[in-house]
Amino acid sequence: MSMAPKSSTIEEEKCVQEYFDDNVRGWERMYDEQAFDTYNLFDSHTVIKRKEYVLQLLDESKESRWRRVLDIGCGPGIYMVDLLQRGMDVWGVDVAPKMIEQAISTAKDMGLQSRVHFSVASVENLPFPDEYFDVIICIGVLEYLSKDDLALKEIYRVLKPRGIAIITIWNHLSLGTFTDLYSLIKVVGKKTYRLVFPLNSSDMKKQNEQEFRKSYNVRRFDNLLQTHGLRKVNFISHRFGPIAINRKAIFSDATNIKITEKIEKISKIRWVPLLRELGTMYIMRVEKTSKK
Ligand SMILES: C[S@@+](CC[C@H](N)C(=O)[O-])C[C@H]1O[C@@H](n2cnc3c(N)ncnc32)[C@H](O)[C@@H]1O
Numbered sequence: 001m002s003m004a005p006k007s008s009t010i011e012e013e014k015c016v017q018e019y020f021d022d023n024v025r026g027w028e029r030m031y032d033e034q035a036f037d038t039y040n041l042f043d044s045h046t047v048i049k050r051k052e053y054v055l056q057l058l059d060e061s062k063e064s065r066w067r068r069v070l071d072i073g074c075g076p077g078i079y080m081v082d083l084l085q086r087g088m089d090v091w092g093v094d095v096a097p098k099m100i101e102q103a104i105s106t107a108k109d110m111g112l113q114s115r116v117h118f119s120v121a122s123v124e125n126l127p128f129p130d131e132y133f134d135v136i137i138c139i140g141v142l143e144y145l146s147k148d149d150l151a152l153k154e155i156y157r158v159l160k161p162r163g164i165a166i167i168t169i170w171n172h173l174s175l176g177t178f179t180d181l182y183s184l185i186k187v188v189g190k191k192t193y194r195l196v197f198p199l200n201s202s203d204m205k206k207q208n209e210q211e212f213r214k215s216y217n218v219r220r221f222d223n224l225l226q227t228h229g230l231r232k233v234n235f236i237s238h239r240f241g242p243i244a245i246n247r248k249a250i251f252s253d254a255t256n257i258k259i260t261e262k263i264e265k266i267s268k269i270r271w272v273p274l275l276r277e278l279g280t281m282y283i284m285r286v287e288k289t290s291k292k
Contacts, residue, residue, distance in 0.1 A: 174237075
């Protein structure tokens with residue numbers, strides 16, 4: 001008898017939800033180039049670049065038959081306009097109610113409410129019928145779950161046959177990992193990391209989001225995708241660095257951006273295949289295969 005995949009614990013989901021409920025404005029500012037001086041420049045650079053690459057991977061396989069896209073962990077609706085511009089109606093879900101409130105309010109302000117549908121829900125229990133979406137994006141979300149099986153099962157279920165999904169994860173064997181004790185312990189596994197650095201609610205309140213974000217062995221994740229009927233067809237990795245010692249970056253954000261951009265350029269050269277795998281941010285386009 002096969003066992004049902006385990007979901008995240010309610011306590012963990014609550015921590016994540018509270019953290020993001022408290023950070024709606026902060027998350028929007030991450031994408032606001034005018035607010036760079038007030039925010040972490042390197043992290044802003046990372047998410048802005050990530051968005052560029054997500055849309056690039058999406059456009060590479062664009063099909064005229066696409067009608068519906070689901071943005072899982074949509075936050076305050078960061079991708080809404082770009083997805084609408086691609087001719088699809090947009091559904092967005094998020095566990096954080098305040099994120100959804102903001103997404104709805106932005107859609108109203110822009111007069112887009114007839115083509116967007118936002119609701120509070122978890123990736124582990126999507127309130128949609130089977131085979132409903134042509135496209136799913138799940139950006140910056142899986143790293144907050146304790147296990148991925150239920151989420152991938154749900155993504156597979158609501159995706160149409162031949163549908164595609166863009167999924168991101170944090171690669172634990174990236175260039176920045178090896179100088180940083182915290183990252184190295186995370187490589188061993190989230191359980192070990194939790195033993196050394198137990199999760200407590202004051203970490204959440206200190207906005208210490210890294211504390212409850214996990215990173216992945218990319219090869220293992222590929223295999224996990226396969227077991228859920230999802231096949232990786234292309235990927236882009238980026239964010240090379242920052243080089244840090246015990247979570248303290250050695251260089252300034254501006255220097256880190258220059259370094260990561262240089263390495264990123266080199267990583268795109270075909271004959272440097274290994275470098276391509278060493279970005280921290282790993283963005284995949286996956287296809288629903290016909291058989292599980
Ligand atoms: C790092 S933010 C990314 C937001 C947006 N996707 C982006 O790329 O800008 C992660 C989002 O995922 C949401 N999230 C976390 N766990 C979730 C879950 N189990 N189901 C749905 N959303 C979740 C959070 O509330 C948050 O809004």
